[in-house]
Amino acid sequence: MLNLNKVGRQFGGLVALNDVSFNVEKGEIVSLIGPNGAGKSTLLNVVSGFIKPSFGTVHYKGKNITGSDPHQLCKTGIGRTFQIAKVFKQMSVLENVMVGYFPRFKSDIFQGILQMKKARKELDEIREISYELLRFVGLEKDADTLSGNLPYGKIRLVEVARALAGDPDLLLLDEPACGLNSSEVLQFIEILKNIQANGKTILIVEHDMRLVMSVSQRLVVLKNGELLAIGLPKEIKENEEVISAYLGKGFAYATN
């Protein structure tokens, strides 16, 4: 589904990513972990086209997408959320989800009255799909709420629903559980498993280790822009280098 080959990115003299290579297979949930400043967000930005890599290549479904623009990548089925949740505060929750559909919008409203009717019908369908997605993340009761009035935990879910409205095959999530309370994290774990059950592939940056360990098939660990380790959750948990760089001593014991 996704292949990174020797990806590097510099910002001036700073090496944010260096020689990072790994694959994400179709249907997998892969978590990207590591200390702050490790290059995790930069990596998601490179894959989604928001940042161009200085070195290396990115392939998606066998196609070289290195340096493509975000809107092109969005159309080819790469969806994402941001580390700082972004919603249109003046729009309702439902409208915020509908926005995620528009890269797929087919009708051309500038082509006369027949197209207008078609557009209206398509808009009704989008509303329906978006409402279903709100139900999927447990926010259907908030459909008409002004997004600016939502608590933070729910804003994160709106973002996920909006990303899903683009019907992505590959979903990139940047710290989606940040700021969620303990029961919201448990709910979010179930949502991620359901997204995966619907056939999607997920690459997720996350610090909540309970979430990471319970949803991921594999973990990728970055440190100072470099790949420190890659493997199964139980392998990473016991990896001495990862423990000293990130997880801390006692981690495996605490999560067993």
Ligand SMILES: Nc1ncnc2c1ncn2[C@@H]1O[C@H](COP(=O)(O)OP(=O)(O)O)[C@@H](O)[C@H]1O
């Ligand atoms: N647009 C940018 N301009 C300059 N430096 C950046 C930019 N984006 C990220 N960096 C730097 O690159 C490094 C990696 O950042 P980032 O990918 O955000 O790390 P993480 O998400 O793992 O915390 C950090 O040192 C950060 O300050």
Ligand SMILES: [Mg+2]
């Ligand atoms: Mg980050």
